[in-house]
Amino acid sequence: MCGIVAYYGPDQAYDFLIKGLQRLEYRGYDSAGIALLNGDLRIYKNKGKVSELENVAQGQNLSGTRGIGHTRWATHGEPNTVNAHPHLSQSGDIALIHNGIIENYDTLKKVLIERGHEFKSDTDTEVLTHLIEEIKEQENVDLLEAVRLALNEVVGAYAIVILSKNDPNTLIAARKGSPLVVGISDREGEFYLASDATPIVEYTKTVTYLNDNEIVAIQDGKMTIKTIDNVSKSPFIQELEISLDALEKGGYEHFMLKEIFEQPKSIYDSMRGRFDPQNLTFAMRSLEEYASKIKNLDRIIIVACGTSWHAGLVGEYLIEEFGRIPVEVEYASEFRYRNPIITEDDLVIAISQSGETADTLAALELAKEKGATIYGICNVVGSSIPRLTHAGAYTHAGPEIGVASTKSFTAQVTVLTLLALGIADIRGKISRERLREMFAELDTIPQKVEELLQSCNEKCKEIAAAYVDAPNCLYLGRGYNFPVALEGALKLKEISYIHAEGYPAAEMKHGPIALIDEEMPVVVIATKRNYYEKVLSNIQEVKARKGKIIAIVTEGDEKVAEIADHYIEIPDTEDCLTPILATIPLQLLSYYIAVMRGCNVDQPRNLAKSVTVE
Ligand code: G6P
Numbered sequence: 001m002c003g004i005v006a007y008y009g010p011d012q013a014y015d016f017l018i019k020g021l022q023r024l025e026y027r028g029y030d031s032a033g034i035a036l037l038n039g040d041l042r043i044y045k046n047k048g049k050v051s052e053l054e055n056v057a058q059g060q061n062l063s064g065t066r067g068i069g070h071t072r073w074a075t076h077g078e079p080n081t082v083n084a085h086p087h088l089s090q091s092g093d094i095a096l097i098h099n100g101i102i103e104n105y106d107t108l109k110k111v112l113i114e115r116g117h118e119f120k121s122d123t124d125t126e127v128l129t130h131l132i133e134e135i136k137e138q139e140n141v142d143l144l145e146a147v148r149l150a151l152n153e154v155v156g157a158y159a160i161v162i163l164s165k166n167d168p169n170t171l172i173a174a175r176k177g178s179p180l181v182v183g184i185s186d187r188e189g190e191f192y193l194a195s196d197a198t199p200i201v202e203y204t205k206t207v208t209y210l211n212d213n214e215i216v217a218i219q220d221g222k223m224t225i226k227t228i229d230n231v232s233k234s235p236f237i238q239e240l241e242i243s244l245d246a247l248e249k250g251g252y253e254h255f256m257l258k259e260i261f262e263q264p265k266s267i268y269d270s271m272r273g274r275f276d277p278q279n280l281t282f283a284m285r286s287l288e289e290y291a292s293k294i295k296n297l298d299r300i301i302i303v304a305c306g307t308s309w310h311a312g313l314v315g316e317y318l319i320e321e322f323g324r325i326p327v328e329v330e331y332a333s334e335f336r337y338r339n340p341i342i343t344e345d346d347l348v349i350a351i352s353q354s355g356e357t358a359d360t361l362a363a364l365e366l367a368k369e370k371g372a373t374i375y376g377i378c379n380v381v382g383s384s385i386p387r388l389t390h391a392g393a394y395t396h397a398g399p400e401i402g403v404a405s406t407k408s409f410t411a412q413v414t415v416l417t418l419l420a421l422g423i424a425d426i427r428g429k430i431s432r433e434r435l436r437e438m439f440a441e442l443d444t445i446p447q448k449v450e451e452l453l454q455s456c457n458e459k460c461k462e463i464a465a466a467y468v469d470a471p472n473c474l475y476l477g478r479g480y481n482f483p484v485a486l487e488g489a490l491k492l493k494e495i496s497y498i499h500a501e502g503y504p505a506a507e508m509k510h511g512p513i514a515l516i517d518e519e520m521p522v523v524v525i526a527t528k529r530n531y532y533e534k535v536l537s538n539i540q541e542v543k544a545r546k547g548k549i550i551a552i553v554t555e556g557d558e559k560v561a562e563i564a565d566h567y568i569e570i571p572d573t574e575d576c577l578t579p580i581l582a583t584i585p586l587q588l589l590s591y592y593i594a595v596m597r598g599c600n601v602d603q604p605r606n607l608a609k610s611v612t613v614e
Helices: 014-023 050-057 105-114 124-139 143-152 255-261 263-271 285-289 291-295 306-323 332-337 358-369 384-388 407-426 432-467 481-496 505-510 532-544 559-563 575-596
Strands: 003-008 031-038 040-047 066-072 094-102 156-164 170-176 181-184 191-194 206-209 214-219 222-227 237-239 300-304 327-331 347-352 373-378 472-477 499-504 521-526 548-554 566-570
Touching: 003 014, 003 094, 003 156, 003 170, 014 031, 014 050, 014 066, 014 191, 031 050, 031 094, 040 050, 066 094, 066 156, 094 124, 105 124, 124 143, 124 156, 143 156, 143 170, 143 214, 170 191, 255 263, 255 575, 263 407, 263 432, 285 291, 285 407, 291 407, 300 306, 300 332, 300 358, 306 327, 306 347, 306 407, 306 481, 306 575, 327 332, 332 358, 347 358, 347 407, 358 373, 358 384, 373 384, 373 407, 407 432, 407 575, 432 548, 432 566, 432 575, 472 481, 472 505, 472 532, 481 499, 481 521, 481 575, 499 505, 505 532, 521 532, 521 575, 532 548, 532 559, 548 559, 548 575, 566 575
Parallel strands: 300 327, 300 347, 347 373, 472 499, 472 521, 521 548, 548 566
Antiparallel strands: 003 066, 003 191, 031 040, 031 066, 094 156, 156 170, 170 214, 181 191, 181 206, 206 237, 214 222
């Protein structure tokens, strides 16, 4: 969380900083601030969104060809203007922005207070700014060396950028655990820094991603990189593949709606070129390279958080059904702290849209240390998780800006389906006949999603209007549809702030049934291929207690449609592919309910898209 941007070059920095912060707002929107350097060092910051910062900046002196900007997701210190970044050093000469957490800030702060430092904010970040200045003065070293020495005293995670009034031709940045990209302009001496590439792509496609423990210094228009142990590094320069269009709303009212409607394409892109339905072969390099490992696997562990964890659950069902390997799905945060049993024979799969989630990253590091083979399913190219893994497959969902994950989920399930089939193929657990059927059905999914979006959109709006004031909502599903129920409930919670729970339908009688009365909407995924009669009984149980049923049914279904208060039809498909289709009306339902409740669907309160703190 927290987004950072910086500019160093011949132009005025302000416009790039503001636009960049807007692009990074998905990372946090508790406060925003900038520092501009033009002889003097000026800071403008404010509680709330970037648009409010713009109001504060209006009419002020905004000149400066060096600048840094920050959009905050609060950790240490409440989200107010004082705690907003940038933070200044004791003298006010050094300004710093930070994404991450300085874990030993308290110890450092005590020592600095003893030495006469006075702090204005409650943040961990301000301590680092003071520490750098203290070291610079005490050790009589230049800014770069002071930063390096300070980072050697710091425990925690950071991406930081520093400007100093006394070093107008210097900009220093560093990373450990939080992402940082440097964009290199065609114009000599011009650089753009950001938490991800989205603010940069409009200006240059040439970038280098900083590695952990690296410090980048731009001094007199030249860039150098070294580690915090003082070892020089050559930057690995690459070209960005993101297009600017993908970062705009494209006529939709919200990014979330755009992203829901992009799913026919994002699902297609995630499977495109990865299998050959004629020859029944796969074109996934990771499968080829690790074929012998996969053949001898005894166990797979999937680690993830949030929506990606729900995709992981679908992955468990898929891999166990097709590959016949036991799969465990773990919350990354629990896995990493409970001394898990991991061996060199394990395959650990991390699923993450951002590729930056701190807990998932740490879980992977742990698994890697213990010798497991690690595999990533991520969306953001070049992010930290893919850079750590031995192998992996990107979801090609394109940039997802809405904080609530939509197209990433269906893309993850698509990739997991291919992975499960690939594993099954390598292990000889799937017949040619069945593989042919699966490939044929997969081929139809993007078109089915397209038809579904057209057919269910209005219906979702109508149903949303009927439940806009519901205080609670229950989601039920069995088998492959159980993770869909969890994901449906999460979507509603996240963006509409309605309390919602997902349950395996049969578990309802072990507790949640006590909540059901005529006020309680119950969303039931009741598709035809599996457990149909059993889910039908669960629906009857809800009806008997006067609960309101919103059913997701297979096209042409009459039985459920007859007893449900509302129903939404989805195209028939293989049971294992149902999650991709059944999720879509649930996304739309949450979206319309949230819009009708006046919620900010793209930036729900307290949430951030990229969770780079534990
Ligand atoms: C945050 C986001 C969720 C996301 C989760 C995991 O909570 O708001 O939408 O599912 O992080 O993120 P990841 O990037 O690892 O998939």
